[in-house]
Amino acid sequence: MTELKYVKAIKDGDFRGLPISRASTAVNMTGSWKFFRPHLVSKNSPCREACPLQIPIAAYLGRLAEGKPSAALALLREFNPMPAVTGRVCPNFCQNACNRMEFDEAVSVGELERYLGDLGLEQAPDPVTVNRTEKIAIIGAGPAGLSAATFLARRGFKITLFEQAPAAGGLLRYAIPAYRLPRAILNREIDNLLKSYQIDLKCECRIGPDETSQLATEYSRIIWAPGLQSSRLPAAWPRLPLIKGALEVLSAISRGADINGQRFLVVGGGNAALDTARSLRRLGKEVEIIYRRTLAEMPAYAAEIKQALAEGLVIHTEEVIENVKPLTTGLQLFIHKSRKINEQIGAGEFLRTATADCLIAAIGQESDLRFNEHNNFITAGDFAHGAASVAEALASGRRAAETVLQQLGILPVPENITPDLKSKSRIEYKQLQLDYYAKKPAVKMAELDSLSRKENFSEIHQTLSSEQMQIEIERCFHCGSCTACGICWFFCPDVAIALDREESDLESRVLFDYDHCKGCGQCAAICPRGVIEMEEDN
Amino acid sequence: MQKQAILLGSDAIANGVKLCRPAVISAYPITPQTHIIETLSEMVDRGELESQYIKVESEMSAIAAVLGSVSAGSRSFTASSSQGLAMMHEVLHWFAGARLPLVLVNANRALGAPWNIWSDQSDSFSQRDTGWLQIYCETSQEALDTIIIAYKASEQLMLPIMVMIDGFILSHTMERLLIPDQQLVDDYLPAYQAPYRLDPDDPLTFGAAAQPDLFYELKKTFSETMSEAPTVLKNCEADFRQAFARAYSPVMRCPEGDEKSDTAIICCGAMTGTARVAVADLNKRGLSTDLLKIRLLRPFPKDELCAVCRDKKRIIVLNRACSYGVGGTLSQEVRAALYHLEQRPLVNDVMISLGGKEVFPETIAAVIENREELSSVDCNWLK
Known part of the structure; x- marks a missing residue:
């Protein structure tokens, strides 16, 4: 039998003769070869730019995605003192700007905000003591x-x-x-x-x-x-006790006051009109809306209009009430077709008369x-x-x-108080590297069906469960905000990237070893959120 | 106990791989290899095979991915074919030079241009200088068994092994198989214990720059280990025979041939099956012919071949790969090996098939019948 010299040596752990060394290559400063160097640059996400509060949505959702809900809540609160409220009532300007719309559909930011907001109801913010004399x-x-x-x-x-x-x-x-x-x-x-x-x-x-x-x-x-x-009233209408403003009625309902009358007409197309009509119906009243323009032109939030229609609310569009006359009980209303004259809406042909116990104007506040x-x-x-x-x-x-x-x-x-968005550029859809995402529809939250909700004031939408939150949070691209996802670390061919997942400064979470980075730019090309940029290395 | 099954060649290979429990699989689909990795991916998906299946975008990435996983001490698997294997070329050199064990299955297929997906051994023959062991299989059963043997040999030698099957001829045909019992395979092939691996707690530098003298020394050691490879492989084959009662060796005489004949056919791969039929018939007709199958192409088993060719006067090599400007690639290997014999036989270099050109028993019989017309210098192409 041939003596297996080399095979035996390997078996005995003898590395001699193998291309393996205990010497480190760290002394080889390959970083001197580079012409470009990567660096982290946070960018404004379109959702943040769209938000009136300029909440760093990509960043706080990044913390939530990392499994740090308390940290996410703390960051959210820095910008928004009432997230459980806005998570419910905000029309979500952010979602209409979401980069994910180009991919499949917007991330349900409002639902995620509400999830955190509800978490915050159990965790009051850290107390602050007075240190100013003013x-x-x-x-x-x-x-x-x-x-x-x-x-x-x-x-x-x-x-x-x-x-x-x-x-x-x-x-x-x-x-x-x-x-x-x-x-x-x-x-x-x-x-x-x-x-x-x-x-x-x-x-x-x-x-x-x-x-x-x-x-x-x-x-x-x-x-x-x-x-x-106070609610504004149309100038043409007489001032009568049975003609009320929407705010007055909504306030009375909120206080639990008795609402007299059975048949109501609400005039207007905004949220106040819908809120008034839907609240009155919940009290068992007969309510219809009259709006002078088309359904598509209603300034109320689209989701509210959809819900109201699902509840069976009748909305007469392109109609105006030209005159109101008091009856012994109730009011007589003269309804005309609306007519556009030089962008102004006026009364056109007469359509019908109607009677109501109360007429409510929801056409603006003053x-x-x-x-x-x-x-x-x-x-x-x-x-x-x-x-x-x-x-x-x-x-x-x-x-x-x-x-x-x-x-x-x-x-x-x-x-x-909050950082100025102008100092950073906005990240566009094209700048994201989305190979890491699969198309996935937004999580739909549970909603009371229109029959069981239309006679009571129970909340229509429910808060996401933690499982639903987990699914939805994975849909967020975190545009322009480093989440320390580690994809750059994985791809760096020179092992010149380290991650600090505990670092709260988003621009310090990826650490580049410039002594060994050759400036190949793979990290910048691969970053899903577009936060790694290459700059000339001088 | 060995279970009987009738399976596609590709599935036979997947089953052989599964029995070896690779911790990592990475491959890119290419006809006619695709079924192998598809079946493996389904096994992983169903949870039958506990393995990290890494999807990649090219063969270059597939071989690079397993370069990483084997460096980290994980038994790994990949498969390819034709253009895919060619794309791996750079890393094939690196794999062997880095002394990392791996089993790669290559379904032999022609390289373009022109485009052709059928059986042809040019793809793997043109990788024979990369430092890999190369084993060519005649049947799917042989391929299944060879994968198990190859993992054992590869991990002893710390060298990668390429196992070849003929595309379509084996990959896409069904065969009755004996599938070894998992426990027996586990006993035969224990879990891979890497003698060195990527480990942050025990840092090592792999394949870093070597100065000329050191480089030369390392390659000398490499070559010497390669010369030990046939012995290691034969030991592994002997152990396999003990455990599973099927015998393999680097050069195999086929019983259909006439051992005493002074004329022998040499071929490799699935064509041997066709040659068996042709040779059995020739011997019946009194045209005495021997048949030798080359299983191991790298390292080339010259001692084993010389031993069985010592008394031959004529060797007819049937080629399925061509080194253009020289002739059949297998013929060159055979000629070089037999050069050392005192009585050198005549070697006829026959290019019997490329790009899936059909080889029937009659095709081979016709070559033997007309052997006197064959050139002993130039490559003989079929008329």
Whole structure:
């Protein structure tokens, strides 16, 4: 038998004669060969740019995807003080900008925000103690006032929040119906803010323009966020007790007051019209909507219109009520076809008359507060910018807080509490590397069916289960935000990439070993989120 | 106990691979090999085979992926054919040079141009200098068994082994098979214990730059290990025979041939089956002919071949691969090996088939019948 010298040597662990060495190649600084070097550059995701609150959606969802829900919630709260609320009532500007729309359909960001928001109901934010001597007054405890109070309290200010109603919340409490925003959720959200921050809430305390100078003696700054309390009525209509504004009716319903009458007509095409009509139907009333333009032109959120129609709500479109006459009981309404004259809608041919116990106008809101110029006059919310979404009101509250901080010299003037989006570029769909994603429809949340929901105020949508959240979070591309996914680490042919998954600075999670990186650019080409860029190496 | 089954050649191979429990499989589909990896992927999917199946975008990546997995100490498998094997070429050299064990199944197929998907051994013959062992199989049973033997030999030698089947002729035809019992295979082929592997706790540098003198020394050792390979393989084949009662050797005499004849046919692969029929008939007709099958092409078993050709006067080599400008590739190997015999036989180089050109028993019989007309210098192409 031949003696198997070399085979035996291998068996005995003798590496001599094999191309294996214990010497390290680390001394070979192959990084000197490179002309380009990779570096991490976070970019603005389109969802973030679309969000009134500029929430870093890709980043906080990245933390959620990494299995760090508390960290995700903390980041979300930095930008949005009321995620359980916006997760329910926001029309999700983010989803209409989502890059994933070009791939299959938008990520259900609203549902994911709501998931975290609900988690946050059980975890009040970390308490902040007062470390500023200046006192701030905020008029109106709606979303804008609560937001301004939160952002200032986080900076150590003592806030006094004046509210004319019996409880805080503004339109969240007295307009948005409970089937969209359950009061238990709202109460919890507000309680958490009041628990964690030094906010002294004074309810049933109406402050008008006349009190301004008196307040100014006690408070360094005053933020006015009183909202728009009264509904506008068409000029052509007579002023009659049975003609009401939508806000008045919604407020009465929210307070649990008796609503007289059986047959209602609501005029308008916005969310207030739908909220009023659907709430009244839940109280067993007969309700129809009259809207002067087409269904497609209704300014109400599309999802709300869809739900209302599913519940069997009748919406008469392209009709106007030209005149109203009081009857012994109820009203007689003269309904005309609408007619467009130079972009203005007027009354066209007469269609029919109708009778109703009550006519409700939901065509807009206004304020009856009138002010004179004042030094420390800062406004926020609908009062400042006109009726808008809850997210816009929260953002406006934050901007008011920023103004206070800037005026007091705490924040340099060009800076905001949150980082400026202008310093970064926006990441487009084309810049993503999507080979790592399979087409997958968005998770559909459970919804009460139209029959079982239309007679009560039970919340229509349910929050995602943790399993559903897991499925949906995997759909997010995290455009422009490093998630330390490790694909660059895997592909780097020079083992010149290390990951720090615990690093919260998104631009420091991938560590490049420039001594050995040859600048091949594979990491930049392969990054699913487009955050690795190559720059010339000098 | 061995289970009987009638299976496609591709499935026979997949079953052979499964019995060897590779921890990693990576391959890219190419006709006529695709069924092998498809069947394996289904086995992995069904949970019958516990293995990491790495999908890749090319054969280059397939061989590179298993280069990584074997470096990390995992028994691995890949398969390819024709253009796919050609694409692996660079890494084939690296695999052997790095002394990493692997079994690769190649379904022999022609290389273009012109485009052709049928049986032809040019693809693997043109890789014979890459440092891999090469074994050519005649039947699907032989292929199944050879995979098991090859893993054992490969891991002892720390050299990769390429196992060849003829595309379509074996891959796409059914055969009655004996499938070895898993426990017996586990006893024959214990789990791979890499003597060295990628390990962050015990860092090693693999295949880094070697200065000229060191490079020369390493290649000398490589060559010396290669010369030990036939012995290692024969030992593995002997152990296999003990366990499974089927015998294989680097050069095999076929019983259909006449051992005493001074004329012998040499071929390799599935064509041997056809040659058996032709030779049995020739001997019956009094045209005495011997038949030798070359199973091991690398390292070339010159001692074994010389031993059985010592008393031959004429060797007719049937080729299925061509080295253009020289002739049949197998003929060159045979000629070089027999050069050392004191009484060198005449070697007729016959190019009997390329690109799936059919070889019938009559085709081979006609070559023998007209052997006096064959050139003993130039390659003989069929008329």
